[in-house]
Amino acid sequence: xxxxxxxxxxxxxxxxATGMCAALAPDLFELGARDAHAHPVKPxxxxxxxxxxxxxxxxxxxxxxxxxxxxxxPRP
Amino acid sequence: MTVAYPFNxxxxxxxxxxxxxxxxxxxxxxxxxxxxxxxxxxxxYEDVRFVLGDRRFxxxxxxxxxxxxxxxxxxxxxxxxxxxxxxxxxxTLVAKAFTVRRVxxxxxxxxxxxxxxxxxxxxxxxxxxxxxxxxxxxxxxxICELLGVPVEDRPKFRVWSDNVLSTSRLTAEQFVAxxxxxxxxMHGLIEDHxxxxxxxxxxxxIEARDERDRLSELELVDLCNGILxxxxxxxxxxxxxxxxxxxxxxxxxxxxxxxxxLIPGAVEELMRFVPLGVVGGFARYATEDxxxxxxxxxxxxxVMVSVGAANRDAERFSAPTTLRVDEPPDQHMxxxxxxxxxxxxxxxxxxxxxxxxxxxxxxxxxxxAGDIVWKTELLVRGPLRMPxxx
Numbered sequence: 001x002x003x004x005x006x007x008x009x010x011x012x013x014x015x016x017a018t019g020m021c022a023a024l025a026p027d028l029f030e031l032g033a034r035d036a037h038a039h040p041v042k043p044x045x046x047x048x049x050x051x052x053x054x055x056x057x058x059x060x061x062x063x064x065x066x067x068x069x070x071x072x073x074p075r076p
Numbered sequence: 077m078t079v080a081y082p083f084n085x086x087x088x089x090x091x092x093x094x095x096x097x098x099x100x101x102x103x104x105x106x107x108x109x110x111x112x113x114x115x116x117x118x119x120x121y122e123d124v125r126f127v128l129g130d131r132r133f134x135x136x137x138x139x140x141x142x143x144x145x146x147x148x149x150x151x152x153x154x155x156x157x158x159x160x161x162x163x164x165x166x167x168t169l170v171a172k173a174f175t176v177r178r179v180x181x182x183x184x185x186x187x188x189x190x191x192x193x194x195x196x197x198x199x200x201x202x203x204x205x206x207x208x209x210x211x212x213x214x215x216x217x218x219i220c221e222l223l224g225v226p227v228e229d230r231p232k233f234r235v236w237s238d239n240v241l242s243t244s245r246l247t248a249e250q251f252v253a254x255x256x257x258x259x260x261x262m263h264g265l266i267e268d269h270x271x272x273x274x275x276x277x278x279x280x281x282i283e284a285r286d287e288r289d290r291l292s293e294l295e296l297v298d299l300c301n302g303i304l305x306x307x308x309x310x311x312x313x314x315x316x317x318x319x320x321x322x323x324x325x326x327x328x329x330x331x332x333x334x335x336x337x338l339i340p341g342a343v344e345e346l347m348r349f350v351p352l353g354v355v356g357g358f359a360r361y362a363t364e365d366x367x368x369x370x371x372x373x374x375x376x377x378x379v380m381v382s383v384g385a386a387n388r389d390a391e392r393f394s395a396p397t398t399l400r401v402d403e404p405p406d407q408h409m410x411x412x413x414x415x416x417x418x419x420x421x422x423x424x425x426x427x428x429x430x431x432x433x434x435x436x437x438x439x440x441x442x443x444x445a446g447d448i449v450w451k452t453e454l455l456v457r458g459p460l461r462m463p464x465x466x
Contacts, residue, residue, distance in 0.1 A: 014176075017407045018421075019129040023414035024160055026131060053164050057171045059411075059421050 006047055007066040008040035014062035021054040021063060029054060029063075038062070078114050081107035081380075082146075082355040087450035089317060089457060091351045095119050095385035104371045107380065110244075112144035115359050115378040116371065119385040121392035121409070123369050127360055127379050128413040134159050135416065137361035137376070144359050144378060146243035146455065149251020154298040156358060156416065163415055166291060166299055169284050170419060173222065173277050179422040182218065186427055189217045190434040202465035203445035210435070211315035211462075212308070215427055219307035222423075223300060224269060224276030232261065237305045241455045243354065262297045262304075277303070303419070310352065311424050313451075313458030315431045318346045320459065321399065323444060328401040333436050342401035343428045347410030349399050351384025352456050357412065383409045439466040 008028060010021075015037040021029035022038055028051055031038050045051060047067070055063040055073035065073030083092035098105050098119040105117040118124045127133050136159040143150060151157065155166050172178065193210045200209070212234075220227040236258035239246060246254065266278060270286070273279040278300055284290040291299070322329040332338055359378035366373050373379055387408050388396040411418035418424065435442055446463035 018411070018417040019125065019413040020415060020417050023129045023131060024164060031129065053168055056168050057164070059171075059174075059176075059417055059419075061175050061177065 004047055004067060005044045006051060006072075007044055007069070008042075008051060009064040009066070010038050010040060011062045011064070012037045014060045016060045016062070018059050020057055020059060024057065025050045025054045078106040078108050081109050081117065081144075084354060085452075087452055089320065089350055091384055091388055095382060095388075099385065099389055099391070102370065104368065104379070107144075109144040109355070110146055111148055113142045113378065115144045115380045116368070116373060117356055118368065118379055118381045119389075120369070121386040121389040124381040124383060124386035124409060125413050127368060127381050128357075128409075128416070130366070130414075131160070132363050132366050133360035133379065134363050135358060135360060136162075137363065138359055138378070141361060141376070141378065144380060146355065147246060147251065148248040149246055149255075150248075151240065151255075153294065154302050156302070160415060166295060167415075167419065169281060169290055170277070170299065170303065173280070174419050174421075174423055176422045179426050182222070182423070183426050183430065185221070186214070186218055186430045187434065190214050190430050191438070194434055194438045197439075198466075203463040206319070206462045206464045207312070207316055207459055208461070210431070212312040214315070214431055215308040215311035218423070218427060219304060222277055223303055223307070224274060224278040225265060225304060229261075233258070233304060236261070237309055238454065240305055241309060242453055243455060244453050258301055259297050262300050266296065266300070306418075307420055307423070309454075310456060311427050313456045314347075314350065314352060314424070314428060316448075316459045316462045317350045317352065317457065318343075318428065318432065319435070319442075319464075320448065320462070321346060321350055325399050325401075328399055329436075331401055332432065333440065336433055336437060338402055339429050339432050339436075340425075341404035343425055343432065344404040344408060344410075345399065345401050346428075348387045348393070348405045348408035350410075351382075351387070352410070352458075353382075353384055354455055354457055356380035356382040383412060442466045 017031055017037055019031060022031045028041055029038050030041055051065050052073040052075060055065045056075055064071060083094040106114055107117045108114045118127050135157055139157050155163060193213050197204045197209050216230055217227055236254055239254040269278045270282055281296055285296050332342055359380050361378050362373045362375055364375050390396050393405060411421040443465055445465035448459045449461040451458055451460045
């Protein structure tokens, strides 16, 4: 049986630390103290719709979700 | 001790001394607004960011509590009264229309509108009211085109929009009546779009409802109204607010005139510097006991947050009361924080940048030509009328 994993990336050049992802999906994303940008709690996760929601909603479009290397979020 | 809130008379852009005092005092203030139950008030950057970003704080709970507020009537539906996952479901439907990429596609059109408005001002001759002839017209035109609302309906929806954001004028019954008129108006527009779909956000949301059942009819109506109201009043207030601030800081104005490439950074600094809200943002309710700094907020207690104060917290920003247009701040909270971070932030940034660019480059001698009349009955600060010449 093939188990799929998803990879989460936050582009720090775009991230504005709006807190959207960390508030929406605290198990997947967190903000560092003060000036730090958001980053994934773990770079690889089991498939989780909430990761796609976070990528869709990021005001800065800084989040990418990949499935075995193929971009699946943000959704078109 | 519980203190009366808000502190400020809204007829200025000053941040009341009581906010700075509160920042220097341990804990949070207890405040009471004209209506609703007492609340905690967070004023420090760290506390505000924590409350807005932590899921143990709920907006939906406000619906079942006596929410602190300015007027007797209250908004009892809409995306600002939702938590995830309902909030996520609606926000996902509209987020695509407000991404940085999509907004950049609208920039040339916004610039064209702004340029035409300045031409109209010049043709009318000085003095003109900048609010009526420019500051309102630009965001109204942009949001109407994006959403699919006829721009000539502006006199109608301006009245309803003012009523939603009013702080004193209306009784609870009048508030509900005005809200219902706005709903009826939007319902009519939606029916019109249903019969004849076009390339706009109302049509896209109708498709999400009718073909994918992603939202209810009332959610659709309230979402469109929320975008219409929030989509113009705030930007329309900040355009003159930014100009008032720049007139008070002529050296900053001169820097922007000589180097317009500073404008995007200046917009961020002005978003930090200008306290737009008269009161702290909508109260967040603790869904369990939560420690905010060293204050234990009990389950069911509301916390209000002052973004305007947080943006001038000396613990977070060096020289917070100094305007530095050539040194954009890192991570101000002028657009809020967390799941309710302003949906239209990218659109507002773009419109504010284009507004300043066009006004400063096309009207090199823009100046005040009379006294400002301030709004005194709205949740957002800003000039009601602002006579300018050039």
